[in-house]
Amino acid sequence: MGYAIEVNNVIKKFKRGSGLKKREIVAVNNATFEINEGEIFGLLGPNGAGKTTLVRCIATLLIPDSGTIKIMGKDVLKYPLFCRRQIGLLTSGERTLYWKLSAKDNLKFFAALYGLDKKETEKRIDYLMELLGLKEVQNERVEKYSSGMKQKVSLARALIHDPKVLLLDEPTLGLDPQFARFLRDFIKNVLNRQERKTILLTTHYMDEADELCSRIAFINQGRIVDCKTPEEYKRDLPHSEVLEIKTTLITNAKELEENLSKIPTIEKVNITTQNTITHFKIILPRAEQVLSDVISEVQKYAKILAIDVNEPTLEDVFIYITGRRLTEDTKEELELE
């Protein structure tokens, strides 16, 4: 079996701002990975890590500054039309459809763009509306739909030409939990298992990546920092535990972080603050051994609200590798989104 997508040393920079404030932002920095046919490949990283830029390069919406991208063995810049036919694209966000048209009219239009003839179009629309449970409402204007239904129509559009490869960019962002659940099951069971589609999924929800993906690439500040199966990632932290502490607000967290890192056996410390509560994640072999040291150190700075010891999750691996949480984002990177 060959590769469905090959990404080779891709670099993409943007110029932002004007005049004195003009500067260059490296959105994707030398990314390289391959996706096998038939697998669900995850691109996991915090907001602004460069996931969307990478997906847009693959979808031929952006031209990389350097590097090559191949879809089913063909270069996206040399054979854009071939590549576009292989790809179905789904992005997050409310507005990606013609609200003044019905679901069916939206799909008919895009079917024509993909070169489907009348008969095929009817057949595909029928099939997809049935599959997604939209049959009853397919002639109603999209503006009347709930956001979950709109996302279903967007998904149907991504599937209208029966593509081999699906690019799903944060597909569950902003959806209610129940519908996000439906979409995840649908991606795994219907799209991947039944229809044998190759799927590139970007997300900053680690549960989503863990549950769906056969392999995951961690992306941070435009770089692919690692690429493995979820199980392999978890094996990266052999015999480790994660000590989680919540305290009242700590202002000089940097100093405390340094002090904690000095305690023997502690491998990684991550501190974040949200709504006046400071969260600690400390990765170490056995929490029990140093618990009292940690507590007495932390108590110098704030009042402890809760302590917990857990098995490492994918997010802890991400912290272990990058020192950052998936839910963090930096100002500069946000401008890219």
Next chain:
Amino acid sequence: MNFKAQLRIVISEFQKSIKIWLAYPILLVFWVIAPLMWLLPFIFQGKALVGGMHSEAFKNLTGSPNYLPFVLIGAMVSTYIFSGLWGVGNSLREETYWGTLEYIIASPASPILVLLGKTLAEFLYASVNVGLQALLATLFLGLNLTITKILPVLVIVLLLVIGFYGFAIAFAGLTLLIKEAHGWVHTIEWVFYLFSPIRYPVEVSPITKTLSALIPLTYALVAIRTIILLNKNLGDLHKIIFILLIMDIVLLLGGYIIFRLSERRTKVAGTLGQY
């Protein structure tokens, strides 16, 4: 993609545009009535300044003393230009606003075919508008349109809009790069109002006369007024027709090239889909 599939793209876009317009019937009413409403002050001004419906000074400049049909024709023909400027020139901006542009660009369809569909829809839309305007003008303002003049006028209108839509396609491409497109639409509107004989005979001043020679609309308006008001036929207008043809070719080719360049530039700069 074979010819049939390409044709389907054009037709689908055409149908889509029409369906979206039908969702806003009030806009159709607006575009029929507004241009006529805007020209009423010109009729009253004429009455105030010359006391009747004929002006000798006007005849010296335009060949016909009737100022009412002069401004009527200006309003009707410019409807094609202004609705095309919004309907084609601003259409990709609109797709960006709807969030659908990225999906069009990500498909294997050529965006030029999509724009062609939009252009055809726009032409139909403007023609319905102008047709209804002509009807209203005939009923209430005493415009005299004989059937035999409609065909030659249509030929000139076609020659005008082919080049203009080329320009609008170039403009559509540029809107992908420039965010404040509506401001530019206004600026272009100004140029047309000031330097082409939509609302007044440009011959009134040597400055406006010279500048108006650069705008295709000037030739089209002169030709259409000559046909309707001075009873000439296409044969008498071969010089103007030739100039319009040359302008069409230049504008269509230029439009295509500028669109292609901007499309590529957008993908490098990463501004696609930003609103």
Next chain:
Amino acid sequence: MNQSLRNLLKEWFAKAKHYLRAIWLENLKEWKIELTYKPDFIRGLIDPLVYALPYLLYGIALVGGRTSENLNRLVGTNDLITFVTLGYIFVGFLNMALWAMGFALRKEQHWGTLEAVFAAPVPRWVFALGMALHSTLHQGLMIFLQIIVINLIFKLTIHPQGILPSLVVIGLMLIALYGFGLMIASLTLILKQGWLVSEALSGIMMIITPIAYPLSVLPVFMQKAALFLPTTYGVMTVRHFLIGEQMGFSLWTSFLRLVILGIFWVGVGMLIFEIIDRRTRRSGTIAHY
């Protein structure tokens, strides 16, 4: 007694200071936002000029010069350039009420700031006055530029002693236009296609306000309708002072009607604003866009 009066005065002054500051800052805020995108700002300044010039050139084409005997017969002045230019100033005032003020609230709604503005501890009319102040200053600047440029091209001739009374007339007219603008601003909050309402109203008002022609050339029903518009009296009285237009009614009638119209439109504006404000607060649609 004396003490409490002093306290009352003190309180009153504090309140007045607070409100005046709010009005001024609302005005400043609008300028700052407009100036963030300079090409649009400059384009906005030139806009009225572009639409005024075809009127003038058309006039010249009609009579083959800048004097019209027929105009002289109708209103007692033959200089069509000055006549039309002075008239065109009032298009600017109409635009102020219909667009600048008319969309001030809608803009806040679009930016998502309307709720915060309305939650502030100042009466709503303070905000309305801030809007009015900004629109007037902005429009004033545009009109000033327009007159300067047209004067450079065509040389206008006016009676300079008429300038001061003209400003008084314009001031009186503005009060009525503020009321009108407030009504539009409220309506655009609840109408989805608010710009169509403004577009239609501006089309109609541009026809029946005697801008480029005397009132008497309009059909009778339009002349009657024009008498309800403050701009009709504004344009005719200003031209009366500056170029001696014969109005067909006395100066006192004109002033009196402007005052009546002022009271009428401010009343209507405030009433409609109040109704819509209550409605949106009950139905909770104020933040909707």
